[in-house]
Amino acid sequence: MNDVKAIAPGQWQWSGWLTPKGRVIALFLLLKLDEQTLWLVVPDADPAALCAALRRFVFRSKVVLEVRNDLQVEGRFGAPVQAHGHALAADGSGDIELDMGSGHAARCLRITSTSTASVDAHADARWAMHDLEHGLPRLPASQAEHWTPQQLSLERLRAFSVKKGCYPGQEIVARTHFLGKAKRGLILVESPCPLEVGAELRTENTALGNVIATADADGRHLALVVGPLDRESSPLTINGQSVREAALLDGLAR
Template sequence: MHDNPQASSGLVFALPDHRLIALTGRDAATFAQAQFMNDVAQLEPGQWHWSGWLTPKGRVIALFALLKLSDEAIWLLLPDADPAALASGLKRFVFRSKVAIEVRADLHVSGAFTDPTLARGPDLAGSDAESGIELDMGAEAGPRAVRIWNGPVAPEDPAVARWQAFDLEHGLPRLPASQAEHWTPQQLSLERLGAFSVKKGCYPGQEIVARTHFLGQAKRGLALLEGDEMLVAGSDVSSESASLGKVIATAGADGRHLALAVVPLGHDSQRLSVDGNAVRELPVRGGLAR
């Protein structure tokens, strides 16, 4: 067994909604390049970036952090999506590729609102589950670190709600199952995170993503909202009496109720409401792109 001294100090807490899928084998990087919306070929071994898997119509099935340990070892860190369902869906496209796709239930994910020990920006610290792999998830509002390893599970802590709110404040949608396969990368403003490529070769949904980009057809994007009542994904966002958009992700921490909503670009930010309750629009913070 491994010791985790930070856990006992209360600095480190479990992120139970984060799970791992591992792609391993000679064609792991090639398979990831063909299936996912960001450019894996631009990543050096030991780096990570935001990415996702799309439907053929360019709708986001799942968002994740893609970790390139090597050309033969790719990990997907899923903050929300069901790993078993996603792994099963990906296996349908393996065909003759030399790649194994496995849910790594043996690996545990923890977070801390502290500077990473070693990792910075897109670089990974550590190289295997035994010693642990560390990611820098910090941004404009402060430092954060993620650790993935096969040691003891970190304790649960209410700080996980603060972690989710931090994601929303920086434009990372935490998509519940009800919002999967509904939105394009541009509607989720994922260019803020550098999460998709319009220049690399084909991948599912690439034609829709590239056409929207090059023809300037993006008409909707994310807005960060704050309300005095709990907000629910799927709720309508209205401006006065007119329907404006949809809430797609929510979080609550420290007495605050936050949501990300897909709304028209250039909308009137005055007199907004969700389910009849007034909400305020806040600026989305920067710094979470990798």
């Protein structure tokens, strides 16, 4: 749902795959290695299913789509060695480095065929917390195909285009934008206890929306909710427990 031609070789951007009704199936990082090579880094969706869906739109025999099972993606908190912003960096071994940080924390991703990193559940949880704090929705399978890019506030990531034509759902996305009908977006809330996807965010008398993503680390519990952008300030609860709305941070747009 973004324009590949708008990025130069050696750059990356957020993008996604939509249903014809403009609902987000998957959100991913789109890397343009050169004029002939694009990579998709898919944080949450099933890459094999996404690849199969995209193959339906291949009309030229020279286009090849495949899942790179020979590569791993590893992340760490810390400044990238070379990558910066939307400029990726490749080293002599063929590894690709991406800047995933913001003004609030330095992070980098590395795509490699020789990973020696071990699984660190605590680091994974901190990474997810950082994503949610910056309005990057981590969509479980239950939330795929439910939300428009505007409802997921993906303009914060520059993850969709209202000018590029000919992608599934483009007409609905553009109409929503130009008619000013984006009434719902992401709300970040913090809770004293863990929350579950699907739980309802409420004021005293009104249901505002449902949790679409959660993260828990270091004694903190965050959730993203799709809810009304224009609403009065009032106490919020989830499952009868008071929660606090927090401001979304900037810095992950590419």
